[in-house]
Amino acid sequence: MSAEGPADSSAPPPTESPKTPPRRSGAQPVEHGSAAWRRLGRALSPKLSKAQITAGLLCMLLGFAAVAQVRQVGKADFSELPQDRLVELLGRLDVQADQLIEENRELERERDRLASDQTNEAAAIEAAQKRAEVQGILAGTLPAEGPGIELTVTDPSGKLTGALAYTLVDELRNAGAEAISLGSIRITGSSYFLDPEDGQGVVVDGILADSPYVWRAIGQPSTLETALRMPGGVLAEIKAQGGSWTLQARDRLEIEAIKILPPPEYAAAVE
Amino acid sequence: MIALLGLVAGVVLGLATQMDVPPVLAPYLPIAVVAALDALAGAARALLDGLFDDRVFVVSFFSNVLVAATLVFIGDQLGVGSQLSTAVLVVLGIRIFSNAAAIRRKLFSA
Numbered sequence: 295m296s297a298e299g300p301a302d303s304s305a306p307p308p309t310e311s312p313k314t315p316p317r318r319s320g321a322q323p324v325e326h327g328s329a330a331w332r333r334l335g336r337a338l339s340p341k342l343s344k345a346q347i348t349a350g351l352l353c354m355l356l357g358f359a360a361v362a363q364v365r366q367v368g369k370a371d372f373s374e375l376p377q378d379r380l381v382e383l384l385g386r387l388d389v390q391a392d393q394l395i396e397e398n399r400e401l402e403r404e405r406d407r408l409a410s411d412q413t414n415e416a417a418a419i420e421a422a423q424k425r426a427e428v429q430g431i432l433a434g435t436l437p438a439e440g441p442g443i444e445l446t447v448t449d450p451s452g453k454l455t456g457a458l459a460y461t462l463v464d465e466l467r468n469a470g471a472e473a474i475s476l477g478s479i480r481i482t483g484s485s486y487f488l489d490p491e492d493g494q495g496v497v498v499d500g501i502l503a504d505s506p507y508v509w510r511a512i513g514q515p516s517t518l519e520t521a522l523r524m525p526g527g528v529l530a531e532i533k534a535q536g537g538s539w540t541l542q543a544r545d546r547l548e549i550e551a552i553k554i555l556p557p558p559e560y561a562a563a564v565e
Numbered sequence: 566m567i568a569l570l571g572l573v574a575g576v577v578l579g580l581a582t583q584m585d586v587p588p589v590l591a592p593y594l595p596i597a598v599v600a601a602l603d604a605l606a607g608a609a610r611a612l613l614d615g616l617f618d619d620r621v622f623v624v625s626f627f628s629n630v631l632v633a634a635t636l637v638f639i640g641d642q643l644g645v646g647s648q649l650s651t652a653v654l655v656v657l658g659i660r661i662f663s664n665a666a667a668i669r670r671k672l673f674s675a
Contacts, residue, residue, distance in 0.1 A: 329615075330613040330671040330672050331672065333612060333613055333615055334612070334613060334672070337568075337612050337617075338569075340567065342567070344619060345617065345618075345619035345622075346567035346568065347567060348619040348622065348623055349567065349568040349571070349608065349619065349622060350567035350568050350570060350571030350574075351571060352568075352571070352601075352604075352605075352622065352623065352626050353568045353569070353571035353572040353575060353605065354571035354572065354574050354575035354578070355575060355601070356572065356575060356598065356601045356602070356605060357571070357572045357573065357574070357575025357576040357578075357579060358575040358576070358578050358579040359575075359579075359594060359597065359598050359601065360575075360576070360579070360598045361575070361576050361578075361579025361580055362579050362584055362585075362586050362594065363586065363594045363595050363598050365579070365583070366585070366586045366591065366594070367595075376592060376641070376646050376647045376650070377641060377644075377646055378644075378646065378647050379647070
């Protein structure tokens with residue numbers, strides 16, 4: 295700061311406070327005080343001196359700058375922040391960004407995990423459905439279709455027995471038949487054949503079946519046919535009993551008959 | 566009187582124009598304002614001492630502002646901008662306080 299002798303109005307350094315005469319003569323503080331007040335009053339009186347105008351202009355400049363600065367602070371813009379504060383803000387943002395990136399990564403991992411779980415689950419459901427289908431066909435609870443044979447047996451004399459029907463089913467199974475039906479009755483592993491107490495026909499699973507017997511079996515047609523036509527086999531036996539038959543190999547055969555299985559009362563699946 | 570009127574006029578002008586501080590001046594303006602306040606306090610004290618001189622007031626006003634801004638600028642260049650700003654503010658604050666104390670002693674003898 296410019297130090298220009300005693301007239302330095304910007305105030306001398308605090309350590310060098312000027313010792314004005316009234317100040318030194320501490321005996322007359324009142325007089326000194328009134329002198330100061332007089333000067334103040336003179337300065338405040340509205341008169342257009344060069345000093346007054348100069349001071350007024352500078353004060354106007356100061357007021358203007360102060361107001362502008364206050365408004366600037368109120369706006370809290372980044373532009374007037376000092377460099378180190380900006381660096382600090384930047385560092386904090388970097389840390390925040392790192393945390394967010396890490397969180398993002400974690401969430402993506404979680405999402406991928408859930409998605410793969412879903413596909414696994416879908417695959418499991420598909421496998422289970424396929425298994426249920428296979429089991430259903432084998433257990434006779436689902437309609438089945440595929441290549442096979444259709445055998446129509448007529449027995450006008452009513453000599454065919456349950457035992458013969460059982461033999462026929464046995465032959466078909468041995469030849470690899472996967473689904474068998476007699477008329478509207480699905481033949482399964484638990485099917486049984488009885489001779490009725492009176493009259494003719496065969497009782498299958500409690501249902502009376504009578505001539506003509508329409509057997510359907512899904513499997514490899516040639517194998518099934520060979521098995522049935524075997525000399526001394528089932529068909530020969532039927533003929534010997536006085537029955538007749540027609541055998542047709544089909545590329546596509548449908549077995550609509552299904553077996554209703556009662557739900558197991560005692561057995562439960564092993565988990 | 567004219568000085569007070571000028572101060573009020575400046576405040577009103579600042580509020581009325583709604584001028585934005587140019588970004589180049591932004592770091593220096595707060596320090597400059599405080600330096601000008603210091604000059605003003607010094608002027609008031611000199612006035613009460615009967616030593617007021619408008620030429621000195623003008624020179625000290627602008628030199629105060631200039632030196633303060635230069636210090637801040639140098640501090641920014643050296644990477645100690647905020648520390649140096651604080652140092653300048655502390656010194657100016659002490660000067661304003663001592664000037665205010667001198668004014669008080671002259672007006673109230675206490």
